[in-house]
Amino acid sequence: xxxxxxxxxxxxxxxLLALGVFISFRIFAFPDITADGSVxxxxxxxxxxxxxxxxxxxxxxxxxxAGMLAGACTxxxxxxxxINPLLSGILVMTALYSINLHIMGKSNVPLLSVTTLATxxxxxxxxxxxGATSFSxxxxxxxxxxxxxxAAVALTVALTGALLYAFLRTNLGMAMxxxxxxxxxxxxxxxxxxxxxxxxxxxxxxxxxxxGALLAQYQGFxxxxxxxxxxxxxxxxVIIGEALVGTNQLGLTIVGAVMGSVIxxxxxxxxxxxxxxxxxLKLITAVFVFCALIxxxxxxxxxxxxxxx
Amino acid sequence: MLEVQSVSKTFxxxxxxxxxxxxxxxxxxxxxxxxxxxxxxxxxKSTLLNSVAGTFLVDEGSIRLAGHDVTRWPEHARATLxxxxxxxxxxxxxxxxxxxxxxxxxARRGRGRGLGWGLKxxxxxxxxxxxxxxxxxxxxxxxxxxGSLSGGQRQALTLLMATWxxxxxxxxxxxxxxxxxxxxxxVIALTELVIARDKLTTLMVTHSMYQAARLGDRLIMMHRGQxxxxxxxxxxxxxxxxxxxxxxxxxxxxEQLDESAAQMLAEQYV
Numbered sequence: 001x002x003x004x005x006x007x008x009x010x011x012x013x014x015x016l017l018a019l020g021v022f023i024s025f026r027i028f029a030f031p032d033i034t035a036d037g038s039v040x041x042x043x044x045x046x047x048x049x050x051x052x053x054x055x056x057x058x059x060x061x062x063x064x065x066a067g068m069l070a071g072a073c074t075x076x077x078x079x080x081x082x083i084n085p086l087l088s089g090i091l092v093m094t095a096l097y098s099i100n101l102h103i104m105g106k107s108n109v110p111l112l113s114v115t116t117l118a119t120x121x122x123x124x125x126x127x128x129x130x131g132a133t134s135f136s137x138x139x140x141x142x143x144x145x146x147x148x149x150x151a152a153v154a155l156t157v158a159l160t161g162a163l164l165y166a167f168l169r170t171n172l173g174m175a176m177x178x179x180x181x182x183x184x185x186x187x188x189x190x191x192x193x194x195x196x197x198x199x200x201x202x203x204x205x206x207x208x209x210x211x212g213a214l215l216a217q218y219q220g221f222x223x224x225x226x227x228x229x230x231x232x233x234x235x236x237x238v239i240i241g242e243a244l245v246g247t248n249q250l251g252l253t254i255v256g257a258v259m260g261s262v263i264x265x266x267x268x269x270x271x272x273x274x275x276x277x278x279x280x281l282k283l284i285t286a287v288f289v290f291c292a293l294i295x296x297x298x299x300x301x302x303x304x305x306x307x308x309x
Numbered sequence: 310m311l312e313v314q315s316v317s318k319t320f321x322x323x324x325x326x327x328x329x330x331x332x333x334x335x336x337x338x339x340x341x342x343x344x345x346x347x348x349x350x351x352x353x354k355s356t357l358l359n360s361v362a363g364t365f366l367v368d369e370g371s372i373r374l375a376g377h378d379v380t381r382w383p384e385h386a387r388a389t390l391x392x393x394x395x396x397x398x399x400x401x402x403x404x405x406x407x408x409x410x411x412x413x414x415x416a417r418r419g420r421g422r423g424l425g426w427g428l429k430x431x432x433x434x435x436x437x438x439x440x441x442x443x444x445x446x447x448x449x450x451x452x453x454x455x456g457s458l459s460g461g462q463r464q465a466l467t468l469l470m471a472t473w474x475x476x477x478x479x480x481x482x483x484x485x486x487x488x489x490x491x492x493x494x495x496v497i498a499l500t501e502l503v504i505a506r507d508k509l510t511t512l513m514v515t516h517s518m519y520q521a522a523r524l525g526d527r528l529i530m531m532h533r534g535q536x537x538x539x540x541x542x543x544x545x546x547x548x549x550x551x552x553x554x555x556x557x558x559x560x561x562x563x564e565q566l567d568e569s570a571a572q573m574l575a576e577q578y579v
Contacts, residue, residue, distance in 0.1 A: 167424070169426070169427055169428070170423070170424045170425060170426060170427055171413070171414075171417055171422040171423060171424070171425050171426075171427050172422045172423055172424055173427070174406065174410050174413065174414055174422075174427045175414060175422045177403070177405070177406060177410075178403040178406055178410075178411075178414055181403040181404060181405050181406065182399075182400065182402065182403045182404070184395070184400050185400060185401055185402060185403055186403070186414070187384045187385045187388065188362070188384070188388055188391075188392075188393045188395075188401070188471075189388055189414055189415055189417075189418045189419075189470070190385050190386070190388035190389055190417075190418045190419035190420070191385055191388075191422065192383075192385045193385070248405055248454070
């Protein structure tokens with residue numbers, strides 16, 4: 001049971017990453033690799049601040065802002081200096097590796113003896129349960145710590161998703177969506193598309209960094225290598241989400257991305273349980289995304305062929 | 310209203326593909342005037358429109374619009390003054406956004422966009438009303454994505470969007486060329502209605518000699534990056550499609566003469 005709750009918790013935390021990837025890849029069609037660096041950036045900023053006594057919510061917020069700055073750099077490289085979007089992301093991601101090491105001062109910052117959002121939500125949970133450390137749910141023993149962390153994370157994700165949805169329906173948010181959809185039109189309507197892209201990639205990386213900040217607090221450490229392969233992970237979640245909801249209605253795609261992240265994490269947990277070596281995890285993820293990308297093409301070709309026959 | 314002064318634009322300059330699209334074009338358009346632009350392929354008529362819209366900056370010359378020198382203004386800044394409809398029906402709308410979201414983007418053309426709610430009730434009310442006047446049955450489908458509409462419907466909506474806030478200048482770039490004849494007629498009727506109602510100053514590029522002869526109060530004909538004819542007033546009103554075709558024929562003949570003359574000279578002197 002504890003394993004299942006842990007899986008859900010990580011799935012929820014990484015759904016913020018999925019939302020970030022959704023913004024860059026789907027709304028702006030901008031293949032943004034910066035995310036690999038900004039996961040770690042969010043984690044290292046939040047962890048370092050917490051070690052120095054900053055309150056966990058504030059430290060997480062600082063992680064979010066740091067991610068936005070990184071995204072804004074990538075967006076600026078692309079829009080002002082006309083560098084290919086992939087390369088812009090790679091440049092910033094590479095630079096972030098050194099920056100993250102500088103922020104942390106070493107390659108790993110443990111958070112075990114520090115107050116984090118995880119320990120804080122555990123305190124609240126224990127208070128609510130009047131001091132009990134576990135309760136039974138449908139016959140299973142559930143520790144209050146696990147349950148309250150999951151509840152807190154789920155609440156955060158629901159809130160963030162709702163905020164994102166509302167934002168994308170404001171004047172500014174709509175202009176951003178239209179920028180990814182049709183640049184010619186949005187310019188003709190008086191929107192500076194370069195600013196929109198910079199801002200959009202910034203928000204995307206803010207979400208990704210927040211996800212990293214929460215992940216560090218949940219697992220109890222920030223590590224300089226924790227971001228590797230995260231973009232592909234997020235992309236896999238978004239693709240699963242799209243397959244689940246099967247529509248491009250805005251609200252549903254956001255819900256889909258969150259669900260996709262949780263389900264993908266579940267799949268991974270099951271695969272690991274069945275004896276998949278953790279070393280193969282990234283390989284399997286990459287193969288999965290590859291398949292998810294080509295299957296629709298393949299199906300379309302097949303349908304065309306049968307239509308001709 | 311609009312003053313284009315000795316504007317030149319060369320594409321791919323310094324390469325074998327160099328194209329001198331505009332060669333010192335001068336143009337003055339009075340407020341409320343509706344000018345038709347026709348010309349041969351590659352004559353620079355779309356380039357002229359795009360240089361006014363700010364799609365690119367011109368190499369030489371100046372452009373003044375509604376009292377502003379907009380020569381160095383980027384495209385999105387000029388959009389405060391200009392409404393545009395493109396040739397490609399896909400260019401003017403955002404396919405994954407709904408009809409109402411597209412219109413609400415147009416309702417803030419050239420204004421700041423903040424965290425205000427995009428779809429205010431009063432705005433949606435006006436949308437239902439104006440979209441209803443298109444007689445396309447779209448007023449009940451405002452929440453549908455634009456991507457599901459036909460080219461004619463999109464072009465009608467694009468026109469509505471371009472004129473939602475009254476533009477100082479309306480630019481129409483062969484906006485019916487990609488439509489079937491029936492949709493084209495519909496969009497033209499709508500164009501006439503909107504321009505007459507809001508007394509819009511308009512620049513319209515067209516391929517249709519019929520449209521060119523019938524619409525507008527002034528017509529210019531372009532060839533090789535220059536304006537070669539300018540019909541105004543009574544002269545414009547008398548124009549028939551055949552007259553325009555005859556002018557094109559003249560141009561073609563002059564062209565052949567030029568080439569054969571050049572060839573003859575080359576043979577004799579080189």
